[in-house]
Amino acid sequence: MARKRREPRAKPEQPESLYDRARNELFSAIRQCDVIGAPEEEQVEWMTETVEFLAARYPQLTEAEKEQLRQIGLRFCQPVIPHGAQQTATSLEDANAA
Numbered sequence: 001m002a003r004k005r006r007e008p009r010a011k012p013e014q015p016e017s018l019y020d021r022a023r024n025e026l027f028s029a030i031r032q033c034d035v036i037g038a039p040e041e042e043q044v045e046w047m048t049e050t051v052e053f054l055a056a057r058y059p060q061l062t063e064a065e066k067e068q069l070r071q072i073g074l075r076f077c078q079p080v081i082p083h084g085a086q087q088t089a090t091s092l093e094d095a096n097a098a
Contacts, residue, residue, distance in 0.1 A: 018058050018060050018061060019061065019065050019068075019069075021058070022054045022057070022058045022061060022065075022069060023069060023072065025054065025057075026050060026051075026054060026069055026072075026073050027073075027076060029050055030073060030076055030077060033046070035047075035077055036076075036077050036079075038077075043074060043077045044074065047070050047073045047074055047077075048070070050073070051066055051069050051070045051073070054066075054069060
């Protein structure tokens with residue numbers, strides 16, 4: 001007798017929290033405003049102003065959540081691999097020396 005396959009149970013979707021909405025809005029603004037390519041001091045200034053805007057838009061955010069948004073936003077703006085910031089090997093011998 002063949003066993004019937006059970007459909008995986010769908011997890012009930014959790015409603016999106018205010019913090020999640022603010023975080024998603026921040027990421028979207030970072031991409032739209034081209035903050036990723038800006039100098040670091042401009043990123044910090046932009047992030048401070050944007051988190052203040054989000055705090056006014058979402059007044060229920062705590063101080064800790066606002067600081068988390070600022071930190072996560074600044075990390076999001078950093079390249080994964082800092083191109084050109086480090087010395088590279090000039091020859092195959094230099095690369096294999098390590």
